[in-house]
Amino acid sequence: MTTKEMAHANGNYTPQARSTTVESAMEAVEEVMFSVVNSDVAVLKDASRHILDAGGKRVRPRLVVISYLATGGRDVENALAPAAALELVHTASVVHDDINDHGVVRRGRPSVNTIWGRTFALLTGDYLFTKVYELMAPYGDLNVLFAEATTALVEGETLQAAAVKNNDFSREAYMEIIARKTAVLFKIGAMLGARLSNAPEPQVEALGRYGYNIGLAFQIIDDILDIIGDEEQLGKTSGIDIEQGKGFASIQDDAAEGDPMDSIKRKLMSADRLDKARQQAKQLVQVAIEELDTLPETPYREELINLAHLVINRKR
Numbered sequence: 001m002t003t004k005e006m007a008h009a010n011g012n013y014t015p016q017a018r019s020t021t022v023e024s025a026m027e028a029v030e031e032v033m034f035s036v037v038n039s040d041v042a043v044l045k046d047a048s049r050h051i052l053d054a055g056g057k058r059v060r061p062r063l064v065v066i067s068y069l070a071t072g073g074r075d076v077e078n079a080l081a082p083a084a085a086l087e088l089v090h091t092a093s094v095v096h097d098d099i100n101d102h103g104v105v106r107r108g109r110p111s112v113n114t115i116w117g118r119t120f121a122l123l124t125g126d127y128l129f130t131k132v133y134e135l136m137a138p139y140g141d142l143n144v145l146f147a148e149a150t151t152a153l154v155e156g157e158t159l160q161a162a163a164v165k166n167n168d169f170s171r172e173a174y175m176e177i178i179a180r181k182t183a184v185l186f187k188i189g190a191m192l193g194a195r196l197s198n199a200p201e202p203q204v205e206a207l208g209r210y211g212y213n214i215g216l217a218f219q220i221i222d223d224i225l226d227i228i229g230d231e232e233q234l235g236k237t238s239g240i241d242i243e244q245g246k247g248f249a250s251i252q253d254d255a256a257e258g259d260p261m262d263s264i265k266r267k268l269m270s271a272d273r274l275d276k277a278r279q280q281a282k283q284l285v286q287v288a289i290e291e292l293d294t295l296p297e298t299p300y301r302e303e304l305i306n307l308a309h310l311v312i313n314r315k316r
Helices: 003-010 020-036 042-053 059-070 077-101 112-116 118-139 142-165 171-196 201-228 262-269 273-294 299-313
Strands: none
Touching: 020 042, 020 059, 020 077, 020 118, 042 077, 042 112, 042 118, 059 077, 059 171, 059 201, 059 299, 077 112, 077 118, 077 142, 077 171, 112 118, 118 142, 142 171, 171 201, 201 273, 201 299, 273 299
């Protein structure tokens, strides 16, 4: 199944104004990812292909590709391996997340740890992380950006675990967590594309700020959807089952079995706070779009704007 077909089947992100170049590049990114995880150790290959074949929104690699083209990149082949590597970082992290959170559904199918168990899920996540090194080996200094992203990701996950352990339900703690575990990957994705095209540094920095802000907005919307949605809508284990009568009035303070962040999300986004959170996400996207003024007016800049809007208008 092609990326485009998976997007239609799974309800994943597709730009309103499709670019043949971008969509062809995304198809090629899929090929790179599946090729690089083709291990002769069956469980690693099968588990890796299982999570990759489930699809996903692929926003992070799309950011790399569109940012590359929006800053004057001509040969999109140059962006494929870094785009694939960034998505593998994210994919490895969700495999590990499902171990920590006891998640049983991911991207609409059983999680890796549900099928293969925690040990093999841990090793699969490690395997995906190490494949990032293989893809990025030829890219020299760009690995500094990857180091920044992966370090922030681990720090964010650690802060999340500490927040749960210490019952720290503050808005400040929540924003710091999502900044590190989500927004930095978006930031680096946008910067990677610009660096690959040898864009002027002001454009690189502006795209970094663009990515960072839509990354924050993406995670806020993701958490809102996790609270109000169900597993069929989200394709992953949901924090609240509305159909079983667990509305906002009956939400308990203690964390539900599953994602240990549920309790924090619920406290921060209960009742009227959901509307405030949506408004914050919209404001972040507006700030992100303003950063694009430094880019030349091209269809690819418009695709970055479309992507920002779709981050907050999505239903899953």
